[in-house]
Amino acid sequence: MMTRRAFLTSGVRVAGLAGLLALPRTGWTAPKEVTLNFLTYETLPSTKTILLAQFREFEKLHPGVRINPLFTSPEAVRKQVSSMLQAGASPGVVNLDLEDALLYSHANVLEPVTDVVRKVGRIPDRWRALVKGEDYFVPNDVKFTYTWYRSDLVSRAGITPPATWPEFRRAAQRLTQNETYGYVVVSNETGDEPVSMLFSYAYSNGVSFFDDEGNLLFDHGDNKEALAQTLAFFKEMARFSPPASNFQWGDVISAFSSGRVAMADYIGARLYDVVLLNNPQLAPVTTPMVQPYGRIRANRSSIEGYMVFRGVQNLALAKELIVYLHSGRRYLEYLWSIPLHALPPDRSVFEGAYQGNAFVKSHQDIVRVIRESWDAAHNPVYDLSGKRASYVRARVYTSTVYNRMIARVIDGGVSPEKSIEQAAAEARALLRQ
Amino acid sequence: MTVAVTEASAPGLLQRARGVRRRLTVELVFVVAVGIAFLALEVVPIAAAIVLSFERSGPFTPRASWAGTSQYAAVLADPVFWRALRNGATYALACTALQLPLGVGAALALHAWGSTLSTSLALLPYLIPTVSVTLAWSWILNGLYGILNHALVGLGLARHPIFFLQDPRWAMPAVVAVSVWQFTPFVILVTLANLQTIPSHLYEAARIDGAGAFGQLWHVTLPLLRAPILLVLLLRSVWMFNRFDVIWLLTGGGPLHATTTLPVYAYVQTFENGSYGLGAAVSTVIFLLLVAFGVAYFQLVRPHEEVIRHA
Numbered sequence: 001m002m003t004r005r006a007f008l009t010s011g012v013r014v015a016g017l018a019g020l021l022a023l024p025r026t027g028w029t030a031p032k033e034v035t036l037n038f039l040t041y042e043t044l045p046s047t048k049t050i051l052l053a054q055f056r057e058f059e060k061l062h063p064g065v066r067i068n069p070l071f072t073s074p075e076a077v078r079k080q081v082s083s084m085l086q087a088g089a090s091p092g093v094v095n096l097d098l099e100d101a102l103l104y105s106h107a108n109v110l111e112p113v114t115d116v117v118r119k120v121g122r123i124p125d126r127w128r129a130l131v132k133g134e135d136y137f138v139p140n141d142v143k144f145t146y147t148w149y150r151s152d153l154v155s156r157a158g159i160t161p162p163a164t165w166p167e168f169r170r171a172a173q174r175l176t177q178n179e180t181y182g183y184v185v186v187s188n189e190t191g192d193e194p195v196s197m198l199f200s201y202a203y204s205n206g207v208s209f210f211d212d213e214g215n216l217l218f219d220h221g222d223n224k225e226a227l228a229q230t231l232a233f234f235k236e237m238a239r240f241s242p243p244a245s246n247f248q249w250g251d252v253i254s255a256f257s258s259g260r261v262a263m264a265d266y267i268g269a270r271l272y273d274v275v276l277l278n279n280p281q282l283a284p285v286t287t288p289m290v291q292p293y294g295r296i297r298a299n300r301s302s303i304e305g306y307m308v309f310r311g312v313q314n315l316a317l318a319k320e321l322i323v324y325l326h327s328g329r330r331y332l333e334y335l336w337s338i339p340l341h342a343l344p345p346d347r348s349v350f351e352g353a354y355q356g357n358a359f360v361k362s363h364q365d366i367v368r369v370i371r372e373s374w375d376a377a378h379n380p381v382y383d384l385s386g387k388r389a390s391y392v393r394a395r396v397y398t399s400t401v402y403n404r405m406i407a408r409v410i411d412g413g414v415s416p417e418k419s420i421e422q423a424a425a426e427a428r429a430l431l432r433q
Numbered sequence: 434m435t436v437a438v439t440e441a442s443a444p445g446l447l448q449r450a451r452g453v454r455r456r457l458t459v460e461l462v463f464v465v466a467v468g469i470a471f472l473a474l475e476v477v478p479i480a481a482a483i484v485l486s487f488e489r490s491g492p493f494t495p496r497a498s499w500a501g502t503s504q505y506a507a508v509l510a511d512p513v514f515w516r517a518l519r520n521g522a523t524y525a526l527a528c529t530a531l532q533l534p535l536g537v538g539a540a541l542a543l544h545a546w547g548s549t550l551s552t553s554l555a556l557l558p559y560l561i562p563t564v565s566v567t568l569a570w571s572w573i574l575n576g577l578y579g580i581l582n583h584a585l586v587g588l589g590l591a592r593h594p595i596f597f598l599q600d601p602r603w604a605m606p607a608v609v610a611v612s613v614w615q616f617t618p619f620v621i622l623v624t625l626a627n628l629q630t631i632p633s634h635l636y637e638a639a640r641i642d643g644a645g646a647f648g649q650l651w652h653v654t655l656p657l658l659r660a661p662i663l664l665v666l667l668l669r670s671v672w673m674f675n676r677f678d679v680i681w682l683l684t685g686g687g688p689l690h691a692t693t694t695l696p697v698y699a700y701v702q703t704f705e706n707g708s709y710g711l712g713a714a715v716s717t718v719i720f721l722l723l724v725a726f727g728v729a730y731f732q733l734v735r736p737h738e739e740v741i742r743h744a
Binding site for chain 2: 107245408412
């Protein structure tokens with residue numbers, strides 16, 4: 001029979017052995033072995049399959065290299081990055097938005113990737129995170145905001161697809177019936193959905209939020225007036241929308257694909273892809289149109305791309321991986337895995353090799369809307385007419401300041417002007433922190 | 434005679450002394466191990482969070498800087514903080530007030546008439562991951578295609594679908610209802626376990642004294658359940674006040690802060706607004722509030738005395 005002493009001694013030995021085995025592997029691996037973390041929010045199964053296959057190829061070409069991917073939501077990627085930075089670990093290669101690159105480069109946690117941008121080539125200046133002459137972001141794909149509508153309901157209502165705000169308002173009203181809502185106005189207080197939509201419409205009403213020097217513009221003069229009009233327009237459109245104070249992108253898609261909403265904005269073509277998968281009967285009548293405009297033709301663009309965090313185990317290899325994913329057929333396969341949603345930032349690629357895909361060929365209505373939206377697209381870090389990427393714009397844009405500004409008007413009954421003034425005060429307080 | 438006894442007991446005493454020393458050593462090892470774990474897992478993180486609450490830091494801040502008490506001032510000056518405090522108290526109070534009678538009632542029924550299957554079914558909601566529960570309930574409560582609205586409208590109980598999670602009047606009751614559904618089984622579990630420890634002779638004595646079913650419940654069962662119920666009251670209040678997942682996943686704290694509680698507010702400050710300092714300040718306030726609540730509870734209710742009284 002085992003004595004207590006023997007039991008305790010063997011227990012301590014087992015625990016010690018287990019502890020040794022659980023030690024971080026880096027302490028035991030040969031110096032040649034490299035693990036590259038790769039965080040992305042493109043989680044569509046088709047995209048995941050393509051990327052994982054490309055990682056395996058890359059690992060084969062570089063023995064001793066292991067890519068450690070994490071596919072999750074944008075919020076989860078950002079949270080993971082925050083946690084890793086706080087713990088002093090490098091997140092590695094991360095696929096996020098242009099705004100994020102500006103924020104992290106400001107915090108001095110990114111490696112410059114100017115050489116990679118040069119190698120990848122033909123990136124328009126308006127989509128670069130250029131800070132003090134260095135690039136901190138390799139744009140991977142671009143998306144534009146446009147509107148989807150049910151062509152059967154629109155023609156049944158005897159109207160044409162709306163092009164301007166007044167037409168849009170009338171269409172939403174006509175399409176709002178017992179069982180169907182005309183449109184969706186999202187007003188959650190933390191997600192990026194309402195802010196994305198607000199910016200798209202505010203740009204099309206001529207609103208500039210900050211100048212290149214970081215001075216606040218949206219709370220005075222023409223900008224305030226145009227922004228107040230935009231918020232008032234949202235408030236009016238909310239009359240034809242289901243209450244959507246907790247809606248996220250997925251809920252917007254569900255509302256449309258369930259047939260309960262006749263028109264919805266989306267960034268890119270994912271809404272159509274989901275309708276095709278979940279309710280194929282609706283796909284033939286799910287039609288894109290250029291987002292209705294206020295004073296000028298403009299919309300918000302979303303730029304997704306790679307950034308490399310300081311402390312990455314092998315910087316040269318991390319950069320090589322980005323170039324590898326960006327090259328030739330491999331890159332096109334990635335873009336086609338989310339067809340007509342993730343578009344190449346280089347327009348010549350979009351008009352050239354990208355058109356060779358069967359889905360792209362058969363959906364020329366979406367291609368037409370993309371062409372019309374391309375030059376009118378603006379990213380929040382450059383704003384409507386900025387020349388330089390701005391940390392200040394990115395900081396306020398990614399906070400909840402604009403969310404609350406919208407929610408106060410839509411759900412709280414506060415006047416647009418008052419809500420703008422409050423948002424301006426909150427933005428200043430945020431920037432002082 | 435005396436010498437003989439002493440000689441005979443000396444080795445025994447020595448052995449006993451060695452045994453005591455060994456036991457003390459083992460006990461000391463365990464106490465030190467627990468002490469280190471407590472220090473590493475409780476004291477250090479709490480201290481780190483308190484220090485963080487005096488710093489200006491975040492994922493987009495180049496380096497942390499001393500903020501003094503300014504972040505506490507900013508938090509206390511924010512009306513959303515006070516709203517979140519009120520909401521948290523309402524949520525915790527409503528959830529606990531509903532969970533306790535429902536849980537104790539269900540446990541009494543299961544104890545009297547329940548089978549293994551019915552007991553397992555009653556405990557099931559507590560075993561399902563919160564993410565799955567909230568996803569299912571957000572579909573059930575959905576105003577566009579939710580089954581509950583379909584039933585309400587179909588049965589003529591509502592003229593139009595109710596947007597439970599988006600309507601400021603309904604959001605809090607909906608969140609409370611989902612929480613009660615998921616967490617009441619904990620009360621059932623604790624009560625059921627305690628019901629099974631009540632000696633049957635107490636019921637026999639009560640019957641001999643002429644007590645009926647209600648008399649037995651009132652004079653035997655409930656007094657003996659007092660101690661566990663008081664403990665559950667404390668645990669459920671603290672856990673519900675600290676609850677984040679159900680609220681965040683169902684409403685995100687909206688509409689217009691109608692369901693924002695302090696943990697949600699702390700999360701938004703930390704991760705949505707990128708300010709670790711503000712988030713840590715809110716967390717420290719939550720910690721202090723709960724410590725104060727715990728101390729007051731133990732002073733007023735004295736649950737440990739209840740346990741001793743009924744032991």
